[in-house]
Amino acid sequence: MFDKKFGNREEIILEPHEGLPDSSHRSGFCPRCGKQSSFVLRDSIPVTLDYSVHAMSQDGRRSYDALDQVSVLFCRHCKQGIAVIEEVWIGDHPKRNGLKQGGKINFHGINWWPLTEANLSKDIPKNISKVFNEATICLSANCPRASVVMARRTLEAIAFDKGETSKKVLFKKLNALTDKGILHPNLSDWANEIRLIGNIGAHFDPITEVSTEDAKDLISFVRELIRYLYELPAELDRKRSSR
Numbered sequence: 667m668f669d670k671k672f673g674n675r676e677e678i679i680l681e682p683h684e685g686l687p688d689s690s691h692r693s694g695f696c697p698r699c700g701k702q703s704s705f706v707l708r709d710s711i712p713v714t715l716d717y718s719v720h721a722m723s724q725d726g727r728r729s730y731d732a733l734d735q736v737s738v739l740f741c742r743h744c745k746q747g748i749a750v751i752e753e754v755w756i757g758d759h760p761k762r763n764g765l766k767q768g769g770k771i772n773f774h775g776i777n778w779w780p781l782t783e784a785n786l787s788k789d790i791p792k793n794i795s796k797v798f799n800e801a802t803i804c805l806s807a808n809c810p811r812a813s814v815v816m817a818r819r820t821l822e823a824i825a826f827d828k829g830e831t832s833k834k835v836l837f838k839k840l841n842a843l844t845d846k847g848i849l850h851p852n853l854s855d856w857a858n859e860i861r862l863i864g865n866i867g868a869h870f871d872p873i874t875e876v877s878t879e880d881a882k883d884l885i886s887f888v889r890e891l892i893r894y895l896y897e898l899p900a901e902l903d904r905k906r907s908s909r
Contacts, residue, residue, distance in 0.1 A: 685882040686806060688750050688775030689737040697778045697806055699744035700786075708747065710737040710773075716761065733762045735773065751777040778806040789900035790892055794823045798892065801885055810881035817884045824895065848895070 687694040692705045712732035737750045753776055754761040757769020781803050786795045801816035822836055828848050830839035843849040 685879075685886075686750075686775055686778055687739055687748075688752050688773055689739070690752075690772040690774070692739065696741040696743060696748065698746050698748055698780055699741060701741075701743045703741045703743040705739040705741055705748075708738040708740055710735045710752075713751070714762075731761075734776075737773070749779040750775045776808045781806050786892065787897050787900070790896045791823075791827050794820060794827060794892065794896075797823050798888060801888070805878075805881050805885055808878065810878045811876045813881040814876050814884055817881070817888050820888050820892075824891070828895075 685691070685694050686697060687705045689707050689710055692707060694702065694705075696703045696705075712735045714733040715730040716733050717730055732754055734751065734753050737752055738747050739750060740747050752773040755772050755774050760774075761771075786798065797816060798820045801813050801820060804810075804813035804816055818836070821840070825836065825839040825843060828843055829846075830842055832839075834842075840849065844851055
């Protein structure tokens with residue numbers, strides 16, 4: 667379809683994408699405005715070339731495939747550009763690791779500019795917003811272990827804000843919030859998943875690793891948890907007071 671605003675042809679997005687965008691996933695969380703949006707690809711420039719494989723043109727010139735590239739995407743919500751450093755993947759592994767099997771060629775974002783901030787509502791306590799923003803910045807800098815550790819720390823900040831100020835372990839604090847009716851049991855189960863993966867991120871384990879997808883999923887859940895606990899109640903109170 668043709669995009670009148672940016673004047674170029676945009677591919678139809680075939681599947682939803684909840685993480686940060688790249689040229690293969692042109693929807694998701696905008697690191698500039700902090701909104702879920704769709705994106706227009708303006709251009710991509712190869713950065714690192716694969717000199718092991720080349721094609722020869724009719725005039726005798728060689729061309730090389732890229733191992734990584736920089737792409738510029740424009741957010742349809744804020745109408746501003748972002749830059750994404752992307753690795754070329756073949757199937758389910760990076761091309762730079764060597765050909766293990768065939769597959770679809772696509773691009774995976776590994777760093778984003780500007781650094782991601784959540785642009786959270788003022789209804790959320792500042793100490794919680796600050797910690798959660800660190801989690802999103804770590805994710806945009808391709809540091810999934812640091813991101814999940816900060817996601818876990820966000821849970822600790824929430825528990826403290828909701829009255830669990832003792833030195834009990836986080837697991838017991840989350841259970842206490844559930845017993846008080848502050849956390850729905852389903853939310854409590856998810857919160858404990860964040861706690862466990864945060865523990866994995868904080869402690870070295872040569873077998874168990876934290877993936878970028880793990881970090882993206884946790885960030886998305888914590889964001890919804892914050893909205894459930896702080897933003898929605900505040901919005902409801904404002905509507906009630908305006909009647």
